[in-house]
Amino acid sequence: MREVAPGIHHIPIPIPYPMKYVNCYLLKGDGHALIDTGLDTPEARRALTEALAHFGLDLADLDEVLLTHHHPDHYGLAGLLEAAGARVRMLDVEYQRGHAQWTRFEAHLPQTLQAFAQHGMPEPVRAGILETMRATRRRLHPPQHPETFPDGAVLEVAGMTLQAFWTPGHADGHAVFLRPADGTLLAGDHILERITPNISLWPHSRPNPLKDYLEALERVRALAPERALVGHYGPVIPDVPRRIAEIQAHHQARLEHLKTLLARGPQTAWDLSLALFPGELTLAQRRFAWAETLAHLEYLVAVGLAARLEGRTIRYAPA
Secondary structure: OOEEEOOEEEEEEEOOOOOOEEEEEEEEEOEEEEEOOOOOOHHHHHHHHHHHHHOOOOHHHOOEEEOOOOOHHHHOOHHHHHHOOOEEEEEHHHHHHHHHHHHOHHHHHHHHHHHHHHOOOOHHHHHHHHHHHHHHHOOOOOOOOOEEEOOOOEEEEOOEEEEEEEOOOOOOOOEEEEEOOOOEEEEEOOOOOOOOOOOOOOOOOOOOHHHHHHHHHHHHHHHOOOEEEEOOOOOEEOOHHHHHHHHHHHHHHHHHHHHHHHOOOOEOHHHHHHHHOOOOOOHHHHHHHHHHHHHHHHHHHHOOOEEEEOOOOOEEEEO
16 A cells, blocks of 8 residues: 555555456545445455555545446446445546446347357357356446546546546546656556556457557557556556557567468457467456457458458458
8 A cells, every 4th residue: 555656555456366456546635536446345345445444544535436447346346435425437438338338237248148159159158158247247336326527638636637548448448547747647457567458359349449459559658657557466667668569569479370370261269269368267268368369350350461251150261
């Protein structure tokens, strides 16, 4: 719970995922605000309550919650904090797309399961993944009355001026928050230390998330932040341009690997994901591997380096 930038305190919240913690940030100034929340689990509730108590606060003392995106580990406790009195805000795009995924969860499932089948995922795997998705939904407490802001909005939060920027890719409505006074970037999962953010294509998402993401990386580079406070590991990345270059190189290498795999002949996204992400993965990790493979395939299709072969089962081949 150290101070990682003036008035900004790091609060690690445990999550039942390989990263082990999500990084939330308490802004202490003229009031108190929290950037992201953690999952709604007993362990997360306890960790957040104890962290706030360290500063002489409880849940009701939070004036505001700003969400970088709708993924469960960043959003799951937002409804609890709203019920305690906090104002909850997110980017307008994320309200329309990400927040709606959780408030209309069951309605979205048929389209998702159809996409799994069309892209070659075996039925037993689909059934197992469906249960993991429902288990995740049970760990969420969505806000009931979130407020929104547009791309580029200037926000006054806990006495600090932040500017919000839309950075799609990891999530359709992902936002980062720049504090111009000192160049601190609250980056969410847009850039991460040690690992690269998952860039996935889902039935309900924008059609080319990898293109979105690479363009958003350049947008963040142009902001010239002095440091990034990130959603996992870190929590501080001091050299943002260097990390952006590393992430860009990673995706270029993955695209080249995928082109090599495609040269073997037409294959489904599921089969290609097994080759691109070999080894033992949990069902949740295998779902993300499939969706990231699909995002890279559709990027290659968009730039004319791969072809999508339509049919009851969709396959991909060299263009």
